[in-house]
Amino acid sequence: MFPHRARPRSGRPSRRRALVYASVASVVLVGAASSGTMHVQAQAHDGEGLVSSSVAPGAEASSGATEVMEATVESAAVPTSAASSRTRPEPAVDRNALLAEAVEAVAVEDGAEVSVAVLDVSSGESAVYGDGAFDTASIVKVDILASLLLRAQDAGRGLTAQEKTYAAAMIRNSDNASATALWTAIGQAEGLRAANDRFGLRNTEGGDGALWGLTQTTAADQLTLLRQVFGEKSELSAGSRAYLAGLMGEVAVGQDWGVSAAASGVGVSEVALKNGWLPRSATGLWDINSVGRVGVGGGREYLVAVLSDGNSSKEKGVSVVEAVAKAAVSCFEGD
Numbered sequence: 632m633f634p635h636r637a638r639p640r641s642g643r644p645s646r647r648r649a650l651v652y653a654s655v656a657s658v659v660l661v662g663a664a665s666s667g668t669m670h671v672q673a674q675a676h677d678g679e680g681l682v683s684s685s686v687a688p689g690a691e692a693s694s695g696a697t698e699v700m701e702a703t704v705e706s707a708a709v710p711t712s713a714a715s716s717r718t719r720p721e722p723a724v725d726r727n728a729l730l731a732e733a734v735e736a737v738a739v740e741d742g743a744e745v746s747v748a749v750l751d752v753s754s755g756e757s758a759v760y761g762d763g764a765f766d767t768a769s770i771v772k773v774d775i776l777a778s779l780l781l782r783a784q785d786a787g788r789g790l791t792a793q794e795k796t797y798a799a800a801m802i803r804n805s806d807n808a809s810a811t812a813l814w815t816a817i818g819q820a821e822g823l824r825a826a827n828d829r830f831g832l833r834n835t836e837g838g839d840g841a842l843w844g845l846t847q848t849t850a851a852d853q854l855t856l857l858r859q860v861f862g863e864k865s866e867l868s869a870g871s872r873a874y875l876a877g878l879m880g881e882v883a884v885g886q887d888w889g890v891s892a893a894a895s896g897v898g899v900s901e902v903a904l905k906n907g908w909l910p911r912s913a914t915g916l917w918d919i920n921s922v923g924r925v926g927v928g929g930g931r932e933y934l935v936a937v938l939s940d941g942n943s944s945k946e947k948g949v950s951v952v953e954a955v956a957k958a959a960v961s962c963f964e965g966d
Contacts (some may be wrong), residue, residue: 747959767907768918773875779798902924918940
C-alpha cells in the first residue's frame with residue numbers, strides 16, 4: 632500500500648448513491664465605473680454476524696466545486712465618488728475549499744476513501760468534503776436510538792427499563808445484540824427511514840433485514856443527525872437529546888478514539904461520540920467511522936462526522952479518521 636492524498640469516493644457505481652452538494656456564498660464588491668455602475672460577483676464492528684459477504688456499495692463523488700455567478704447592479708442614486716469611497720467588504724471564507732485542501736493533504740492508503748462533514752456550533756458555518764455513501768457499521772446505533780426515542784415521544788411514553796438497558800449497552804459498549812433488539816423494535820430499515828424523514832436525513836438507507844451494520848449513509852446526513860442530537864431545533868425533546876448525548880459521552884475505554892482527536896485546549900468540553908469499525912469479509916478491508924461533538928479551547932464546539940472505507944487494517948483506518956477530524960476542525964480555528 633502506498634500513501635496518497637485523501638480523496639472523496641468516486642467512480643464506483645451504487646444503487647444507493649447519495650448526492651449532497653454544498654455551496655458557500657459570498658459577495659465581493661469589485662469596482663465602480665464612472666457611470667455609477669457597480670459590479671458584484673457572487674461566489675456562490677463491527678458486525679460480527681451482522682454483515683453480508685458482498686462488497687459494500689459505493690457512490691460517486693462530486694468535487695464540490697463552487698459555482699461562480701456574476702450580476703450587474705445599476706446604481707443611479709449613489710454618485711460615483713461616494714461609491715468609490717466606500718470600504719470594500721471582505722470576501723466570505725470558502726469553508727468547503729479550505730476543508731478540501733486540508734483533507735487532501737492527509738495521506739491515506741491506495742484504494743481507501745474518506746468523507747467528512749463539520750459544523751462550527753458557535754457560528755453555524757459548516758463544510759462538507761465528499762458526497763459518497765458508506766457503510767455505517769456501528770455509528771448507525773445513534774440513529775437507531777434516536778428513532779426509538781422519537782417513537783416513544785409519539786406514543787407519549789418514556790423508554791422501558793429493558794429499552795434503557797439495551798440503549799446503554801448499544802451506545803456505551805457498542806453491543807451488537809442490543810442493537811439488533813432495538814433495530815427490531817423500531818421496525819428495522821422501514822422504521823429508520825420513517826424517523827430519518829423527520830430528522831432530515833435524505834441519503835441514508837437502512838440495511839436489509841437484520842443487517843443494520845450495512846446501512847448506507849453520507850457524511851452530510853450524519854452531520855444532520857448530530858444536529859438533531861446536540862441542537863435545539865430538533866424533532867427530539869430536550870430530555871431525549873440529553874439522554875442520547877449523555878450515553879455518547881460515556882463510551883467504553885478503548886472506544887473513545889476518532890473525532891475525539893480533534894478536541895484540544897484548556898477547558899475542553901466533554902467529548903461525546905460513537906464509532907464504527909467493520910471488517911468486510913469479501914475483501915478483508917475495513918470500514919472505519921466516527922461521529923460526535925468535540926470541544927476546543929475558548930469554549931468552541933464542533934460537530935464532526937468522518938466516514939471511511941478500504942482501509943487495510945483497523946489501526947490505519949483509525950489513524951486516517953483522526954487526522955481528517957483534526958483537519959476539519961482546523962478550517963475554523965484562528966477566526
